[in-house]
Amino acid sequence: MSSNHADLQARSPWALQDVTRASMFPATRPIDADLVVPGSKSFTNRALIVAALARGTSRLSGLLRSDDAYWCIEALRSLGVKVDVAEDEVTVHGIAGSWPNANGRIYTGAGGTTARFLTSALAAGTGEWYVEGSKRMNERPMGVLFNTLRDLGATIEPLTKGQDTLPVQLIANGLRGGRVQMSGSVSSQFISGVLIAAPYAKAPLTVEITDTIVQHAYVHITLDMMRAFGSEVVANAHLSEMTVSPTGYQGRDYEIEADASTACYFWAIAALTGGRVRVKNLSYDTRQPDVHFVDVLKDMGCAVDIGGQGIEVRGPARLRGGLTISMKEMSDQALTLAFLAPFADGPIAITDVEHIRHHESDRLAAICETLSRLGIEVEERRDGVTIHPGTPSGTLLSSYDDHRVAMAQAIMGTRVQGIDIDDPGCVSKTCPMFFDKLKEIGVNVTLA
Numbered sequence: 001m002s003s004n005h006a007d008l009q010a011r012s013p014w015a016l017q018d019v020t021r022a023s024m025f026p027a028t029r030p031i032d033a034d035l036v037v038p039g040s041k042s043f044t045n046r047a048l049i050v051a052a053l054a055r056g057t058s059r060l061s062g063l064l065r066s067d068d069a070y071w072c073i074e075a076l077r078s079l080g081v082k083v084d085v086a087e088d089e090v091t092v093h094g095i096a097g098s099w100p101n102a103n104g105r106i107y108t109g110a111g112g113t114t115a116r117f118l119t120s121a122l123a124a125g126t127g128e129w130y131v132e133g134s135k136r137m138n139e140r141p142m143g144v145l146f147n148t149l150r151d152l153g154a155t156i157e158p159l160t161k162g163q164d165t166l167p168v169q170l171i172a173n174g175l176r177g178g179r180v181q182m183s184g185s186v187s188s189q190f191i192s193g194v195l196i197a198a199p200y201a202k203a204p205l206t207v208e209i210t211d212t213i214v215q216h217a218y219v220h221i222t223l224d225m226m227r228a229f230g231s232e233v234v235a236n237a238h239l240s241e242m243t244v245s246p247t248g249y250q251g252r253d254y255e256i257e258a259d260a261s262t263a264c265y266f267w268a269i270a271a272l273t274g275g276r277v278r279v280k281n282l283s284y285d286t287r288q289p290d291v292h293f294v295d296v297l298k299d300m301g302c303a304v305d306i307g308g309q310g311i312e313v314r315g316p317a318r319l320r321g322g323l324t325i326s327m328k329e330m331s332d333q334a335l336t337l338a339f340l341a342p343f344a345d346g347p348i349a350i351t352d353v354e355h356i357r358h359h360e361s362d363r364l365a366a367i368c369e370t371l372s373r374l375g376i377e378v379e380e381r382r383d384g385v386t387i388h389p390g391t392p393s394g395t396l397l398s399s400y401d402d403h404r405v406a407m408a409q410a411i412m413g414t415r416v417q418g419i420d421i422d423d424p425g426c427v428s429k430t431c432p433m434f435f436d437k438l439k440e441i442g443v444n445v446t447l448a
């Protein structure tokens with residue numbers, strides 16, 4: 001079970017503490033609730049790093065208090081950035097592109113955002129750092145990003161022979177600017193990382209994408225955030241070419257929006273229990289791609305209301321299957337869809353998500369192993385899965401030290417008797433309050 005493999009050092013003081021198991025109990029009636037969800041991980045970590053690089057002070061409100069944000073803040077503090085946190089408000093005293101601590105060890109935790117964005121931001125400064133992540137982050141791909149930063153002038157020496165991953169020794173002397181070519185097919189975060197650092201390059205920097213970007217929307221979120229902090233960026237419609245001027249950032253007050261990825265678990269519960277859930281603090285207008293999970297739920301027979309305050313999902317008597325769904329552009333929800341799929345009236349094929357094998361776990365393997373343990377027929381492909389309708393029989397499940405695996409498994413537990421989740425504390429990466437929120441909307445869960 002995952003607790004043997006869980007990297008508990010990557011859990012933060014903000015994590016859900018001292019729990020080894022979550023026991024889920026099926027809902028005795030459809031879940032009918034309104035709720036608010038915490039701040040977006042993607043906006044939180046971008047805002048923290050951009051505000052740290054900026055001239056002047058920034059006040060960020062709506063901060064997500066989770067492991068990813070905690071380690072991002074700690075990494076910035078270890079670089080000498082003054083960051084003051086009060087509840088969900090944070091004041092960041094910007095360093096105008098020049099890191100006060102020009103050497104030392106920087107720990108990124110398990111966050112792909114911190115690892116990719118901060119490594120790039122360091123390369124734009126001057127210094128010599130040892131950068132490492134959690135056990136899993138040290139295995140996740142970094143090569144495309146490292147090669148681009150090397151091309152721009154950084155020296156990056158991996159400490160594990162034969163692997164272009166963290167941990168690394170990074171010697172930075174600024175980025176030269178000019179033109180670089182990058183692949184976006186493994187992670188959009190490589191592109192976001194280079195863009196975030198680019199206002200501190202010595203000359204304008206143009207990033208050209210040589211293939212596809214797995215999740216375009218996150219690059220749009222990056223560009224929006226950069227512009228909000230005063231950066232000048234020109235991008236074409238498909239994001240195949242983006243040019244950043246060397247203007248730096250200007251600190252400001254900024255409100256972080258709520259997390260659409262977290263909201264999806266609650267909409268999925270409405271879908272699965274034939275209930276109704278309204279997430280009050282999200283708008284369909286957001287750039288966050290996972291908001292489009294409600295479109296998938298609509299295709300599966302749910303009613304979706306995007307007018308009024310927030311977004312509401314109402315579940316049908318039986319979910320519709322017989323669908324092939326590309327999850328490439330909202331792949332964090334591939335797990336959520338996979339664990340709803342057995343309850344549909346026909347097979348569901350999830351396609352175009354090979355890159356999720358490189359996330360917090362090999363998520364395609366986690367889907368197949370979890371569903372097989374529950375007695376559900378599933379076919380695994382290199383870049384997707386097909387899941388057949390069935391009646392899962394509850395058992396103890398490994399959460400693979402992956403927040404999204406645990407949160408999506410918990411949803412199944414609102415319909416299936418006997419689902420226990422090992423090491424539920426892994427939800428803390430993006431939502432330490434996940435089980436409290438479940439209780440708040442009437443889901444029966446016990447933590448031990």
Ligand SMILES: O=C(O)C1=C[C@@H](OP(=O)(O)O)[C@@H](O)[C@H](O)C1
Nearest residue numbers: 042113187188189214215218332
């Ligand atoms: O930039 C971001 O905030 C993110 C980009 C995506 O990563 P990949 O592009 O690596 O899949 C997404 O899965 C992750 O949760 C957040």
Ligand SMILES: C=C(OP(=O)(O)O)C(=O)O
Nearest residue numbers: 110111112113332359404
């Ligand atoms: C892939 C994820 O995270 P990250 O890459 O930011 O670690 C996620 O939150 O599902």
